[in-house]
Each structure stands twice: as structure tokens, then as C-alpha cells.
Amino acid sequence: MIHFDCHAHVYDQIVAQGAVRYLPTRPAPLADWRALQDSHGLSGGVIVQVSFLGTDNSQMLAALQNLPTGRFAGVAVIDIDTPDAEIARLCAAGVRAIRWNLVAGATIPDLTSSAVQSLMRTLARHDMHLELQLESKRLAPLLPQLADLPLPVVIDHLGLPETTAAQEPWLNALDALPERENFYVKISAPYRGSAQGLDHIDRLLGLLAADRFVWGSDWPHTRHESHATYAGLLDDLKNRIDDRAAVRRLYQLRLDHA
Template identity: 65%
Template sequence: MIHFDCHAHVYEDVVVNGAVRYLPKRPAPLQDWLELQTDHGISGGVIVQVSFLGTDNSQLLHALESLPKGRFAGVAVIAPDTCETEIAALAANGVKGIRWNLVAGADLPDFGSEEISTLVADLAKHGMHIEVQLESSRLAPVLSDFAALPLPVVIDHMGLPETTADQEPWLNKLEQIENRSNLYAKLSAPYRGTGSTEHAKRLIGLLGPDKYIWGSDWPHTRHEDRATYAGLKVELGELIDDRKAVQTLYGLTLA
């Protein structure tokens, strides 16, 4: 059963921070998200930093200030050279992970660099994880590098599938990796790729129990006209129980 919405974007102001691929036409107020949770039987969730705000996490942190930490958390976006003091401050204010949005040809992390090694060590020290958004065909060649990191890694939006579930590049690579213990998957936003319940079912078979979270992807930026809040929730509600993964990744529990 699904209890938490672990992927939503909340912003009271639409402002640009650097170059952006897409800018929504209207805000996504916190109160609107909370009302949707009530309407769909959700007990809490995770606010994920939206792309157009870049590394300015101020709106994310402001939203978290008004929410109970036992039921809500955040995922921020930070620069690779962010110091440990800043990471500690984010953790103290309810941020449980950082997001690497690597789509559309963005540079992949240099896993052997001192900068990335230091960042990963600092995140692990403060009980944080990394969430990765990356297209399936680009994710497959580096999946082993993510699996080797000493902290949890959440594969966002089912790995942005590009083909059928039985041929999906990153799922085929996942099947070859022996130690998948730090890998988690977010079952969300099928409309951002070729995602389906078949992709989700194959994932469930590969990672085993307690490694899945669900996200509404609200307010569905770039797909506002065809996405719904419930998304895959109804289809997957009988297949997974998100409570253990949500507690492990975000420290959240049912009220």
C-alpha cells in the first residue's frame, strides 16, 4: 500500500534561476498539494527541488518550516562543491537527499574525482541520499558506479524508460549487477518516458521488497494537461508497501 507522496514540487513564486528548459505558468502552492494528499489518502511526503529554481532551495526550506518533520522531508539541489557546513544545515532543516538532474545531455558526475568523493562522503555522514534523474540508455553505462556508492541512491521516475519493459537498457543492466543493496526506485511520472506498470513490475522483481517509493510528480511540469495526481498509485497500490523505504530514505513514519 502507498502512504506517502515522495515526489512533488512546491513553489509559491515562479522565478528563474539561471538557464531553464521550462518555466511553468503558475505557482504550485503548498496548500494545494496538502489538499490533494487529503483527497487521495496520503499521509505525508517529500518536496523535491524543482529544476527552474536551480540551487536556490529557499522556497523548499520555507515550505518545510511549516510542516511536521515526522511526516514531511525535502530533497535539495546543490553544487558539487557545496561545503559540509551547508549540507549539515540542509539536513537540520529536513532535507534528506540531493537531486542530480542529469537529463538532456547534462554532464555526468566524475565518480573518481575528489570533488564527488568528498560530496558523497559528506552526504553519507549526514544520513542523506542521492536521487538521480537520467534517461535509461545513459543510466545503464553508469549504473554500476551508482550501485557502488556508500549511500542510498534513488533512481527517479523509473529510470525514464525508453522502450518496452523487457528490453529496457537500465533494467537489463540492473539485472547484471550482483549487489543492488543501496539502489531504490521511484515509481512515478510514466509520462516522462515510456513508463508503464510493466516497467514497474519488472523493477519490483529485480530489487526485491521494501525498495520502492511512489511520487505524484505534482504539478506535472511540462505535462500539466495530461497527467493526474494519482498517477500509478492505483495500479501499484496492491503491489508495494512504501513504509520501510520511506522511513529508510526520509525518516518519515505514519502519524
């Protein structure tokens, strides 16, 4: 059963930080997201830094201050050279991961560089993880290096599938790995890939343990507001996945009665 919405964006002010691919026309208030959670019987969730705000995490952090500790967490965007003290501050505020949104030809950081390796060690010390959005074809060759990182790696939006599940580049690369313990997957936003996601979910459930999956609404569905719905794949997962172990490990979240 799904208990948490592990991928949503919350913001009251729409101010682009630098050059952006897309800028929404309306805010995404915290109260609206909470109402949607309540209407779907969810217990909490994760606010992910929206791309147009860049590394200005202030709105996400402000939202976390108004939410119950233990039922909500955040995912921040930071520079690779962010000092340990700042990462510690984010962690204390409820941030449990950083996100790399590398779609549309964005530069992929060199995972072997001393700067990236230092950042990964710092995140691991704070029991944080890396969340990665990257197209399947570009993600596939990175998997061996990601598998060697000293912290969990969460693949956003089903790895943005591009073709059939049997031919999907990143799933084939995952299948070829001798060790997959680092990986978790967000089952969310099937509309962001160019292929349907249900067969991909079936294959993923054969490749990773059942406690390696979380669900996300991707609310407010930026760039897809006209046709996406909050529930997304929720009904398809209710009897197939229990997210409690994954959200406890990744985000330190718990149910009220747990």
C-alpha cells in the same frame, strides 16, 4: 499500500535561476499539494527542488518549516563543492537527499573524482542519499559506479523508460549487477519516459526487494500539466507495494500511528 507522496514540487514564486528548459506559468502552492494528499488518504510526502530554481532551495525550505516534522522531508539541489556546514544546515531543516537532474544532455559528474567522492561521503555521514534523474540509455553504464557509492541511490521516474521492459537498457544493466543493495526506485511520472511503465514495474519488482520502492505524484506535473493526474500510478500500486520501510530509511518519515 502507499502512504506518502515522495515526489512533488512546491513553489509560490516563479523566477528562473539561470538558463532553464521550462518555466511554468502558475505557482504550485503548499496548501494545494496538502489538499491533494488529504483527498487521496496520504500521510505526508517529500518536496523535491524544482529544476528552474537551480540551487536556490529557499522556497522548498520555507515550505518544510510549515510542515510537521516526521511526516515531510525535502530533496535539495546543491553544487558539488557545497561545504559540509551547509549540508548539515539542510539536513537539520529536513532535507534528506540531493538531486541530480541530468536529462537532456546535461553533463554527468565524474563519480570517481575526488570532489564527488568527498560529497558522497559527506552526504553519507548525514544519513542522506542521492536521487538521480537520467534517461535509461545514459543511466545504464553508470550503474556499476552508483552501486559502489557509500549511500543509497534513488532512481527517479522509473529510470525514464525508453523501450519494452525486456529490452530496457537500465533494467538490463541492473539485472547484470551482482550487488543491488544501493538502489531504490521512485514509481512516478510515467509520462516523462517514452515507454509505458507497468511492465517495467513488474520487472523491477523481480529485481529489487519489495521495500525498495516509493511512489511520487510529480505534482504539479511541469510540462505535462494538460494531461497528467495527481494519482498517476497510485491505483496500480496500492495492493503491490508498501512504502513504509523505504520512506523510513530514505526520508526518516513515519505514519502518525507508527
